[in-house]
Amino acid sequence: MKQERILFVTGRLAEYSLRQVLDKLAPQVEFEYEICVLNVQVAALMHVPLIKRRLTVPEGIDWVMLPGLCKGDLQVLTEHFGLPFKRGPKDHFDLPEYFGQEGKPPKDLTQFDIEILAEINHAPFLSDAEILQQAEHYRQNGADLIDVGCVPGESWKRAGEVVRMLVEAGHRVSIDSFDRKEVEAAVKNGAELVLSCNHSNLDWVSKLGAEVVAIPDLPSDFDSLHDIVDQLVCAKTPFRIDPILEPIGYGFTASLERYYRARKEFPDVEIMMGIGNLTELTEVDTAGMNVLLAALCQELQIHSVLATEVINWAQSAIKEFDHARRLVKYAIDNQSLPKHIDYQLVMLRDPKLKELGAEALLNLSQQIRDPNYRIFAEQNQLHVMNRDGYWKGTDPYELFDQFQAANPKELDASHAFYLGYEMCKAMTALTLGKQYQQDQPLNWGFLTQTEISAQERRRQEGEEPQCGPR
Known part of the structure; x- marks a missing residue:
């Protein structure tokens, strides 16, 4: 053929x-x-x-x-x-x-089984505008339900009013409080879920008509869940259970075992996991943790998580879990490794690097006939070349001095700024093991910011490009 x-x-x-x-x-x-x-x-x-x-x-x-x-x-x-x-x-x-x-259908990552509850932490300390802004941010990033987090030991008179405000803005809402006045006001104004319920508030919270999250009296007291569940069933109160995820160093592994036990002993009961105890209390980037937690939830049929974005390293945790829940569902449903499916959570380093190689770089440098600088990041070095020479090294300041000395009258302020910006990106790529391509943004997964290249800016301004990639 x-x-x-x-x-x-x-x-x-x-x-x-x-x-x-x-x-x-x-x-x-x-x-x-x-x-x-x-x-x-x-x-x-x-x-x-x-x-x-x-x-x-x-x-x-x-x-x-x-x-x-x-x-x-x-x-x-x-x-x-x-x-x-x-x-x-x-x-x-x-x-x-x-x-x-080409010709293969894209991976369908629209499906997921796990609901995300995004908590507005310490809501009483925020203005209404801040609460609405935070809720909308969470919804845009994948949250299905907004959890209003109250302050333990205090009673917030505006709990019901704020819940009503969120409901009128189109949000599904839960209330995170053990204070009776806060919870009753919130449910009256549209809160559909109450976090949480144990023997301390079971007598009244079970009569409100809203779904509750049943938790053990103490994280280690799993057996107390059985009695709480029995009473909620008798009261015909809708509920889900949360055996409590503990931070590393405070019973983390034992708490994972409790979720496995919960699924075995309550095979038909909905389960929730509060993942913030791990993402907020572990000093590490959260994307990888969110994938592992999503996989655990998917395999144990845990259909809801409570996520937070309080500490700075977890500020994209909601969006991370949204990507993670889709990725793990696709992988499990299709009996496929969660690899080569979606790169949105590969943020620190890139999936693979594509390099010209020493021979091609040298060949390219010998062909250039114009003054425009080409920048590459390969072989643990920066490579800069134009018609006047080919410079390489690991110190961008030294490289700048070298190619400026080759033609000192060539660089005006805007051109020097451009080259400094591009070499900064190239050094970042070398440091982290990322792909650098001149005039293109570095790939940070779903956090990637679009850039208008120097060439495109000059075209838009009606000028001739002065700098350019190969």
Whole structure:
């Protein structure tokens, strides 16, 4: 069977490394290829009118792939040349993934089984505006229910009023308090869940008509749950149970065993886990913990968690758990490892690095004929190159002095700022093991912030780009 023949369009500086990629990729995917190098150095600067003017398509080509950053309507090219044009990935090193995934349906991560209760901690100390803002932030990040956290030992007269305010704003609400006046007012105004219920308040909280979270009298006293559950069943009070997750150093492993025991001894009862006792009280990034906790909940059919974002290292915990609950459900439902499914929780380091290599970097440096600086982060070094030279090292200050000395009149203030900003990103990438690509944001998973590249800014301002990647 005849293999399809693809024309890859690129700029002069990317030809060498693109050919290296395609030499390996084409036999694996079973296509033939040709490369057309237009008379531009940087492939990212291509646009549809330029391609229409300069491109000549050889005979026998089935379709044409353009650089992913190419601007303009590709339908114009399709109509002009009479064959399909497609954008590839932004980086040609991603071509293997592009061809490997093409035609496969995306992973469905819309499904989840675990409800997120997001707590507004110490709500009595906040203004109404702050409470509404925090609740909306949690909802936008995946929370299904807003938990109003009260202050132990105090009685808040506005508990009912604030609950009503949240309900009128479209939120589902729970109340976290043992104070009878606070709880009764909250339930009267629309709170659907009460955290929590044990023998200390069982006599009155079971009569409010709202669902309650049953907890043991002491975390270690699991047997007390049986009596509390029996009384809630007799009172026909809806409930879920929480055996209490303990912090590391205070019975963490024993508390995990209690959840396993709870599922065995209460096979048909809903269970909740308060995960903040781990994420807030462990001095470590929380994304990995949230995945493990979500996996534990998914496997034990724990269908709700109470999450918090009080301490700074846990400030994205709600969104992390939202991604985690979808990831683990997909993995378990499909009997698939939670790997190569979704990279949104890989934030500190990147899943893999794509490097040109020493030979390609040297080859590239010898082809450059313009003053624009190209920056790379590879082999534990920064690499900076333009027509005046090729500099590499680990100290950005020394590199700056070196390439500035090669042409001291070339750098104005804005250009120097740009290079400093890019080298800062490159050093961060080297430090953390992340992929650096000039003029592109570093990948921080779901926390990635979009950037307008220096080239795009200059195009928007009607100026010629002065700095650019390969």
